Amino acid sequence: MRKLSILAILLAATAFLAGARLPPHGPLPQPRPDTGAATSPTPLPDNTEPPAPADVPAPQPKPDVKEPETPAADQPSAPQTEPGKPEPAEPMQGPPLPPGGLKSPQTPAEENKPPAEQTLEEQHLTIEPESDTEHAVCTAELRALGVVFKDTPRIDDGNGCGIDKPIIVSEVLPGIALKPEATIRCPAALALARWLKDSVIPAASAALPEQGRLTTVNQATSYMCRLRNGAETGKISEHARGNAIDIASFHFEKGEDVAVRSRREDPTLTGAFQRTVSAAGCIYFTTVLDPESDAAHETHFHLDVMERKGGYRYCH
Structure with a gap:
């Protein structure tokens, strides 16, 4: 009897749930307490953009873009290229190439040689001009000395x-x-006079007082048209430009001449005199070659005033 009652209750509940329906309208949203009643957005008229949000700036009108000017009749227009393709190279100007292409111009044989292998005739050198003003100042200093x-x-x-x-x-x-008289440029003569006055004469008075006063300077070469060291090829000598003089010996009132020769190991005062004046020469000349430098200068000092970049001097 009890089982029949439970079964009847389950059947009745099932029939009730089957007939239940949802309400035709769901619950309506309630307005927030701080904004009042909800309002429906006002429909916009046709062809009207919605207003931009407040934190995004409104788009600015694009600037006017000028149309490209039409090239003049005598000016060809720039070639159009497709996107992503490199622009064509400009055509080379000039006459058409000869059959077989370009050929290197013929160069004289002497221009192919390095300077060290060129003769004096192959170097095509010119005489360096001298300033009238500088020459006048130099000769005035010579006269003062x-x-x-x-x-x-x-x-x-x-x-x-x-x-x-x-x-x-x-x-x-x-x-x-x-002796003999020397043909040179004024700057070389001025350097020689200053070297003798400030270095050679004081050194001789200190090292060789018994020989008395210096009376003669014997020179071996002044101006001479040749390459360095008298070679057949190579750079032009400073003697050929009047910038150099070779000193062979010094003559004093008494005693023998002091000849310029190798004196590196000479323990006498004569050796000290020669080494002193050789070193002092670099104060007045830009090049000093003494008997210790090489075989070509075993018997003299080579002194010149060759100008080099940065005031560089070569003294050996």
Whole structure:
């Protein structure tokens, strides 16, 4: 009896749930307490953009873009290229290439040689011009030191050999002869006079007082048109430009001449004198080569005023 009652209750509940339906409308949203009643958005008229959000700036109108100018009749327009493709290279200007392509111009044989292998004729050198003002200042300094010299006409022996404003020096300081006379440029003569006055004479007085006063400076070479060391090829000598002089010996009132020769191991005062004046020469000349430098200078000092970049000097 009890089981029948439970079964009847289950059947009745099932029939009730089957007939139940959802309400036709769900619950309506309630307005937030701080905003009041909800309002429906006002419909926008046709063709109207919705307003932009407050935190995004409104788009600015695009600037006017000028249309490309039409090229003039005599100016071709730029070629159009497809996106992603490189622009074509500009055509080379000039006459058409000969059959077989370009050929290197013929170069004279001497221009293919390095300078060390060129003769004097192959170097195509010219004489360096000298400033009238600088020459006048230099010769005035020579006269102030008591140098005896004379001007001589311009020398041009070709191939770059020559002196624009040469002078001939016969007395390098008062009472000190230069034998034989030397044809050189004024700057070389001025360096020689200063070296003798400030270094050679004081060194001789200290090291060789018993030989008395210096009376003669014997030179071996002044101006001469040739390459360095008299070689057949190579760079032009500073002798060929009037910038150099070779000193062979010093003659004093008493005793023997002091010849310039190898004195590196000479323990005497004569050796000390020669080493001293050789080192001092670099104060006045830009190049000093003494008997210790090489075989070509075993018997003399080579002194020159060659100008080098940065005031560089070569003294050996």
